[in-house]
Amino acid sequence: MNGSVPVLLTDLYQLTMAQAYFGSGMHEPATFELFTRRLPRTRRVLIACGLQQVVEYLEQLAFTRAEIEFLAGLRLFTPEFLDHLARLRFTGSVRAVPEGTPFFADEPVLSVTAPILEAQLVESRVLNLLHFQTLIASKALRSVLAARGRYLVDFGMRRAHGAEAALFAARAAYLAGFDATATVEAGRQFGIPLSGTMAHSFVEAHDSEVEAFASFLRWHPGPGTLLIDTYDTARGAERVAALMRAGAVSAAGGFVQSVRIDSGDLAAESRKVRAILDERGCAQVRIVASGNLDEYRIARLLDDGAPLDAFGVGTSLDTSADAPALDVAYKLEEYAGRPRRKRSPGKLTWPGRKQVWRRRGADGKLAGDTLALADETAAGEPLLREVMRDGRRCGELPSLPAARDYCRARVAELPPALQLLEEGAAAYPVRVSERLKGLVAALDAAGD
């Protein structure tokens, strides 16, 4: 998927600015940093995600002849510049926090240093890639926290915003702790475990619900999930139990692992279904809930004691429905060795190449971060690590399962207040180093 995305997936101004940099001979290195200005009201922490795709994008960056010809047709660019683009590769270096790292406002999670033309040109897609997966990983974490160990499946493909959103949402959700996805291609591309059930249409297409259940098991080897709410949920559960009494395993090896409820009062229905199954000797059959679920509904269902073993989460996850975008920016912090600072109202930035240092307390929980210049040292552990040098990755990036484990370990270190779902910013301390404050004062005094 990513390999097929054209380099022209960018904003026009990246190219017209590149033309001016090229024409004016501005080839000095620039550092751009990616950070978020503030967290959405409904997020207490964000999870960095998408670095794998950013590195692949930067390594593969190249213009095809057809793309150069399209640009020539716009009559905005000189032949010399187009020749330069035709040979262009990304030659810069990248520092980044590992995928799965929790982070907060103002903290850079990616720092790109390259000749300004290159570092600027990649802005739009780098933002597009890191923004979306970070958005979804941060949203997914909330369901993971709410579900308290229950099995979580991404069901969101159909209402994700296009193909890439569906695939990357599956990846980001898995990294943040989901157990599986229903999206087959995400299983193929990223090795994520696949999980599926059946649709109401399958039940409706058969002459009866019982026939639909039997037919599904006949042709589905291994554990299956039967959808029991097409007509009447309690009756659906009774039919499953009767089917199991008649023969627990089909000739193909299919058996009922679970039933799914997709509508109605899920707490009440699941209790009813649990009782029906237990009374009829089907205590091992699990109950899966779905239908407009999000972290709040999952938490409420479990608070209510609903006997649910698994949740399918779709639209709210894949669109991050309560906060469909993050206020991320990719800003010039240094050019030709000099720090730079934007001073537009409400959009002040911290200048210079930076590092984030993270301290842990005696209990192993995070105790606070320090935002510092890259050549400073502060207490704790530096979060940004070099991942690319001279346009090549510095080593293998962690596999997706390794990044998932890393995320789980980092989330376990979050103070309890940061693991809550409720609105309200938790007071996680992010300090700014004295040298960085001094640099800001000096730049502001100098004017533009």
Added chain:
Amino acid sequence: MNGSVPVLLTDLYQLTMAQAYFGSGMHEPATFELFTRRLPRTRRVLIACGLQQVVEYLEQLAFTRAEIEFLAGLRLFTPEFLDHLARLRFTGSVRAVPEGTPFFADEPVLSVTAPILEAQLVESRVLNLLHFQTLIASKALRSVLAARGRYLVDFGMRRAHGAEAALFAARAAYLAGFDATATVEAGRQFGIPLSGTMAHSFVEAHDSEVEAFASFLRWHPGPGTLLIDTYDTARGAERVAALMRAGAVSAAGGFVQSVRIDSGDLAAESRKVRAILDERGCAQVRIVASGNLDEYRIARLLDDGAPLDAFGVGTSLDTSADAPALDVAYKLEEYAGRPRRKRSPGKLTWPGRKQVWRRRGADGKLAGDTLALADETAAGEPLLREVMRDGRRCGELPSLPAARDYCRARVAELPPALQLLEEGAAAYPVRVSERLKGLVAALDAAGD
């Protein structure tokens, strides 16, 4: 882009259900219809969009050998079924409303009739394609209505949900009346006019704002837009005016068509800038606003009399931020000639193959719709038209500019209450035909 999206971009259950249909010899035709159950609180009308991509998807549907091998590795499917998939093509027929058609709750905008295996298999991607572009076209229309003829540019790529979302958002926004996009690849793929300005980083990378402006014009033939809020907006405007007095057109043919303001109180700043430009003989220079704009802010700025000529709309557009998903569904309405109906609580559907008839009043405005069975006739004009038969399109679909014109004409027919931005459902009458009501009563009486 679309051509590269694999057929495995689907939910696993589509394939396991297909295995059961195949195994059980269920090859009768099924009709599925796509509709929305209810409109978001902040939408009074929706605009159908994305049919072009649905038709391309259905025409190109095919499994590669590698995809079949991946499926074989899942150990869920019989060799006979995998052979069937390897040869599978979409052979069905499709009726749909033209792109750009306004529609309301319960009205089908797409109706697919095909052997059930095919009609079911395509559900996930058909929904994914039609949902997203309809979502964005419906959101974009609101900015179009708010802007009252001002020039509108899609700036949303960087925070769109992935590559395809960025491209399809540009297309859907253009169809709904936007004038241009900043996304280069959307210009290349869909022929949408491109528009671009400059970034703050470009200004900051130069030793002074004046130098940045001069360098940009030196290398930018034709009309350019200078960003004037990096340090101080009024001073930026004065510098633009001074630059124009020194020589209005660069050697490359670059000249200042407009200035952009991206921060601060846009109404106050634009009035200040307008006055500065007018006093200095630059009355022809236009003012572009951007920065977290949406339809509400555009309407308020124009209500305040802000002298703005163009708007760049980004994140709120490409993510449909106030309603990031629609409650669309693709439901089985008929199988083997028999109507089907889902009766899950809160998810009742209207059974049978249907048609929507639309009446206009004497004033040319829409007067009401009738939801009827496909073989009925009602007053007005039928909205669903045949677009595919036997797996092939029935004729060329309208070009994107033609669809855009069609949308504008249809929007002009909306009663004034449907053109408002405010929340609150307008009372647009959608009647259900007596025969359709009778069918529901008969199915409910029959039970499952």
